[in-house]
Amino acid sequence: MSFTLIEERQVQEIASIVRLYTHDQTGARLLSVINADENKCFGISFRTPPEHSDGVAHILEHSVLCGSRKYPVKEPFVELMKGSLNTFLNAMTFPDKTVYPVASTNLKDFRNLVDVYLDAVFYPRITEDTFRQEGWHYEVDDSTGELSIKGVVYNEMKGAYSDPEDLHADLCRRSLFPDTAYGLDSGGDPAVIPTLTYEQFKKFYQTYYHPSNSFIFFYGDDDPEERLALLDEWLAPYSAQKIESLPGIQKPFTQPVSLTVPFSSEENKAYTAINWALREHGDQEFNLAAGILSHILTGTPASPLRKALIESGLGEDLAGFGLEDGLRVSAYSVGLKGVAPERVGDVEKLIRTTLENLVAQGIDPDTIEASVNTIEFALREKNTGRFPKGLAVMLEALGEWLYDHNPIDALIFEPSLSAIKARLAREERYFESLIQTLFINNKHASVVTLLPDAEIEAQRSAEEAKKMAEIKAQLSELDIANIKQEAEHLKKLQQTPDSPEALSTIPSLALSDIPTQAPRIPLEIFENGGQTTLFHDLPTSGILYLDLAFPFTHIESRLLPYLSIFGRALLEMGTDTEDYVTLSQEIGKHTGGIGASAFAATRYGSAEAISAFTVRGKTLLENSEKFFSLLEKILLKSNFSNRERFRQIVLEEKAQAEASVIPSGHRLIGLRLKSKLTRADWISERINGLENIFFLRKLAERVEHEWEAVEQDLRALRDNIITRNGLIVNVTVDHENYSSLRTSIEGFISHLPQRGAQNTEGIASVAAQAELEVPARQSGRAEALTAPTQVNFVGKAFPLGTAGARLPASFQVVKKYLDTTFLWEKVRVQGGAYGGFSILDMNAGIMLFLSYRDPNLVDTLAIYDQAAEFLSSLEISQEELTKSIIGTIGDVDSYLLPDAKGFTSMMHYLTGYSQDIKQKTRDEILATGTHDFVKLADALQLARPQALEAMLTSKSTLDTLDSDQKARLEISPLF
Secondary structure, eight states: OOEEEEEEEEEGGGTEEEEEEEETTTOOEEEEEEOSOSSEEEEEEEEOOOSSSSOHHHHHHHHTTSOBSSOOSSOHHHHHHHHOOOSEEOOEEOSSEEEEEEEESSHHHHHHHHHHHHHHHHSBOOOHHHHHHHTOEEEEOTTTOOEEEEOHHHHHHHHHHHOHHHHHHHHHHHHHOTTSGGGSOSSOOTTTGGGOOHHHHHHHHHHHOSGGGEEEEEEESSOHHHHHHHHHHHHTTOOOOOOOOSOOOOOOOSSOEEEEEEEEOSSOOEEEEEEEEEEESOOHHHHHHHHHHHHHHHSSTTOHHHHHHHHTTSOSEEEEEEEEOSSSEEEEEEEEEEEOGGGHHHHHHHHHHHHHHHHHHOOOHHHHHHHHHHHHHHHHHOOOTTSOHHHHHHHHHHHHHTTTSOTTGGGOOHHHHHHHHHHHHTTOOHHHHHHIIIIISOOOEEEEEEEEETTHHHHHHHHHHHHHHHHHHTOOHHHHHHHHHHHHHHHHHHHSOOOHHHHTTSOOOOGGGSOSSOOOOOOEEEEETTEEEEEEEOOOTTEEEEEEEEEOTTSOGGGGGGHHHHHHHHHHSOBSSSOHHHHHHHHHHHOSEEEEEEEEEEOTTSSOEEEEEEEEEEEEGGGHHHHHHHHHHHHHSBOTTOHHHHHHHHHHHHHHHHHTTTTTHHHHHHHHHHTTTOHHHHHHHHHHSHHHHHHHHHHHHHHHHOHHHHHHHHHHHHHHHSSSTTOEEEEEEOHHHHHHHHHHHHHHHHTSOOOOSOOOSHHHHHHHHHHHHSGGGOSSOEEEEEOSOSSBEEEEEEEOSOTTSOOOTHHHHHHHHHIIIIIIIIIIIITOOSEEEEEEETTTTEEEEEEESBSOSHHHHHHHHTHHHHHHTOOOOHHHHHHHHHHHHHHHTOOOOHHHHHHHHHHHHHHTOOHHHHHHHHHHHHTOOTHHHHHHHHHHHHHGGGOEEEEEEOHHHHTTSOHHHHHTEEEEEOO
């Protein structure tokens, strides 16, 4: 082997042996993490500091996955999406690095993924056509003669620049490091992207994508010696190169700087934040302390800086990026959004005054204890959700490794945690001194403000059109002919399918590699007088996970929208005996967190809408009695009389909901469409959709003028929901500990009230309303919702059958193929959108088509209508069919941590998705044939007259439509 072992350590924090190597021949770095985790992870990363805001690193991230030496297909990445059991498959561009990670629980699949990714980064084709497709290129409209710019990254970043929250956070970071790579936009500024040439793009690849500049990572239960042998083979052709890629450090400011930028908004509300550069990486105790300090200041509603900002009334919610520890020098940012422009200066003064007061008066010890416990719980639990744990470990290691520090140090927190606790035990004013040093005395700071400008969207569109006209005026007829020829050439390449020979090079699994039995989550069911307990015997490392599902089937329909905010009202308004600050501290000190939300779904095999308000909490077993005591207070003794506190919650929720419109436009449009078709989605739209935004705006006014009625509504909601009637208690812990906890759980439940007969008009009348709304959307008219955005989100919903009429599970395989071929190629590759995909709701019988950050409107809708024809005329090979079957099984068998397994099992129970149905679904997926593609095509064709359309776009984009196209739109402004 040509690897030198630099260091080996047993890292208890991640139950792993960790080995750090250097490749002798190239200097490539390798971190090999050896443990029993079946969810294996691999990643290769390169330092890629940009020199301009032209998005070159971002465009390369897209482009290297578009074909390589061993895999000469247009997009190996998509071929892997079709037929892999991966638990993670993506690539990411950061301000100073580009990361290519994969993960899978299947060893054969894992090795296939690693092979494709290594060939992609070391031997990509990155042709000029790939650069045009993924980056940018000119096009000339045949009918109007107008010149325009197309490209996937170009449109992705136009979407990013349309999101004021994203834009503000990015400018805050960049303002601190103006003379370094961090002062640039690694994703790409849409105004600068078109300055990037193919030659510059290719040079950037040749400079940075070399083993000498690589950081390679393995994690999991695969053979550690085989990792070395595999890499040795890949790295053997290379020799060492000296590559200057370490990001530079900004010279400290002598005085804070200010930056003010306009953004598109018709509301007279600004964003503003103060930002500080902190310290260079290399000090693990400081890194942990900075994380705890960030939580102390703003981590909970009761945190002193957050509390001061929200209670000031200067804005509606926090702004800024918080703690940024993914750069060579860490940074911190905090501020407010929803600020009157003339008051932005007051926000800075308030932040500085609050920090000075914390130093002078000291931080409440209970606040410190709560934050230390919260961070410690998160470190020990390491609950990454659906995100592979190995990938989280890799990113933690890169936080030191990328800057030439020891990556193993980044994975060890016990010494730093002990040192911080010892400081606190000695009653040192540790966090107060950090505030003094990092913020009050720190001149390396900036204030960044976004000011609203109602005219900037129209100005930007006019300037873009003018710029395109000026560029075109400088082009000769030959230049224009060449642009058309290149665009036509690119289109032809995009439309030309990969040959069977090329496709056969992509490694894939066989159906024989796929288990025929559906995974089973341990489940025991106990009934007790109208209340049901679900128990999941799973190893949880000494943590109790508890979920409570309270049905809200019979509340009045007018109370439905409150459910978006009801959980926060329970958790963040205090109780009859303690204010919300004390309650927040108690939650932080004794639990791993408590949250609440509401959901609705269509019950499997029926048109019934099932709905529940869920309260989810977790705690160490030794804290379980305190945990149950807190839960009881929260559910039964919450104090709803604090009008000012509730007003703050409403304004925060409203600001967050409004800020989500642009980045989550596809989700909002999808729910909007489905709400016209099913009872459950009608409910969801009022809790989590656009209707809830409208409700929150009205609620903010009602709090000012009708507070007594609002308070009565909150109490009515609690009286109707928090009851043992129909309650589902979901417990995830190992069997031995459940036996010892069972008496406490039953005691807690017995304290919940058992209500009498409830109001039954609510959801029944809601369902009737939902059904009545559907015909209004069957007239061929589409709903156009307008917002200040440079890109569009376009959706269409096809009702394939009535809810309760079971769809064949084979349709999921067809949907997988449609997403990874037709929609990917038509909407993303050829259309230039950042994303195009479908969602198949098997329970409701709806197929939903959606696009994300899309430059098109009408063309995308036309593509959706062509899906049926594509499927009906398709000649799919057995190999391609098998890929889609395997990929679908990978989606169905998503990797879950114990708490997620328990919650998923509860959701299956509530929706009637039994183990027998799971197995039947799996059998149908595995038995999918070519005839199923025709069946879905026929279903789409039949549903087309009843299909519904919606889009989120801008007023200026709508103005580009012709009169006939506009005539069929129902236009509603969101802002």
